[in-house]
Amino acid sequence: MNLLIKSATIIDKSQPSLHLKKRDILIEKGLIQAIGVRIEAGKKTRVIELKNLHVSPGWFDSSVSFGEPGYEERETISNGLEVAASAGFTGIVLNTNTHPSPDTSGDIVFLKETGKGHSTSLYPMGTVSMGANGAELSEMYDMSLSGAVAFSDYKHALDNPNLLKLALLYTQNFDALVYSFPQDGQLSPKGQMHEGEVSMRLGLRGIPTLTEELRIARDLAILQYTGGKLHIPTISTASSVNLIAAAKKNGLDVSCSVAIHHLWFTDEVLDGFDSRYKTLPPLRGKKDSKALQKALAEGVIDFVTSDHCPLDVEEKRREFDQAAFGALGLEESFGVLNQIYGPEVASEILGRGRKRFGLAEAKLAAGQPAELTLFDPEAEYTLSRESLLSTSGNSMFLGIPLKGKAYGIIRGEKTSI
Incomplete structure (x- = not known):
């Protein structure tokens, strides 16, 4: 046509x-x-x-969750790709929070085949570890040959530093990108929201910024030792921005992203115990939000993500400390960024990311x-x-x-x- x-x-x-x-x-x-x-x-x-x-070159999202396989009631791949297309995204990278987790080449082939025929391209990730359990490396090379564009245990932090070291060393053989979610859970057991004035007032267990910043510092030290390509998804604090900016100046091959909700909301919206605002990383303070907005516009933060995570109503309509982490984001992304930055900057930001995954850039020519x-x-x-x-x-x-x-x-x- x-x-x-x-x-x-x-x-x-x-x-x-x-x-x-x-x-x-x-x-x-x-x-x-x-x-x-x-x-x-x-x-x-x-x-x-x-x-x-x-009209702009097509938009791209580096962190999208659907539900298939295993959680089709949340969102099927077919419906999710239709949502992405209507929201303006010509390509999305699919997260690994499915059941089973994609840790073999067969899993990657299934995801690619299921995503065929849609307007939006689906680029699957494979897990870093088998079953995303953080114990042993997955079949990363085989998955890469089958079309995996990166490797991530989604929001399961790589607590074993040796696992990250091995992943960064091994993936250099085929120039692959490794995700490491920035949270040290031992510093925030059962944490529910940003640790600060609001969490103290509400009586909820906090997740301090230190949990993110210590993990980033550790991961950057490992990257400096091993080499390789590291991506730190959905950073949420001003200090995280500074750590990554310094690492880039030192020549480390590191990138990072920020979720749209961290640019718009702060932890103050949790005063009503509304679990729609419960995310991981948690919504932070005004200082952090402003620092993230500035860093994204300047390119210190490499790209934005919707961090789209559909969940059943039963997973959200619970007592706050029992509710699941996660929020939708695809349909909201442009409206949010357009109001913060205007259409020119918003479109440029939404177009970033493909090169980091070894994908061809969208060009309007x-x-x-x-x-x-x-x-x-x-x-x-x-x-x-x-x-x-x-x-x-x-x-x-x-x-x-x-x-x-x-x-x-x-x-x-x-x-x-």
Whole structure:
């Protein structure tokens, strides 16, 4: 199917001659054939004309959870990829919190096959350890050959330092990326939220910033010793930013991400014991949130993630200390970032990350494969449970006015619009 996008404002700072210009974009057989002021539609060409249409290179998310296999009631891969496409993401990296955990090449093949045929590309991760139990290395090389783009035990911290050392050494043989979740659980047994004034007032066990910062310092020391490629997902404190910035200056191959909810909320929203705001890492204080916003804009934090984690209502509607950690994020991402940074910076941030996983960058240029996000940065709406496309409803942003909404995506010959 050929497509002609009409009168779209292009948002792409890497293309100075096109950035912020209104142009038509012709796509034939999945390739961008032409970008011009006025292009006439040929036969068998579908014309896309939308209100206040903006187009950018396709957005990418490095930490997305669905439920399949094992927890399909939370979200199937099929429905999750439809949610991602409607939210503007042309590619997502799938987390390993499934049952069973993907720790063999067969598991990776299953995930890739299940994700085929959708507008959004699915890139699976494999676990670092067998069963994500932190004891012995998984079949990392075989999984890499089958299409795993990185290795992560999701939010199970790699408590055994020797396991991380071995993983970083071993994966250098095939240039793979290792995730290490930044939390030392022994410093916060049964912790429920950020340790501070609010946790003391509510009488909830706290998770101090020290749990994250000590683990990052340890992991960076191991990385300096071994070499390799390390990714630290969803950092949440100002000191974590400083540690990673210093490591990068020293030449270590380390990257990090931040979740959208850590840019928007602070621990003050937990005054009502609402478990929708219960996440790991926990929501921190204002100083941390501001530091994270600044570091993301400056590139010290490499990329943002929705940290999308659908959960059953039964897992959230419990006493706060019994409720599960996690929140939705795909459908909220652009609206949040657009209000913090504006559409130009928000689109640039959402486009980051592919290179770190060895994936081709999305490029908005003639001759390139079409991988585009279409959106309206001025669209105003209030997210409701009824408007969510996700089959779970555990969003922090329900009832909050947002500005900026994706129309959908075009990737190759597939489109969600």
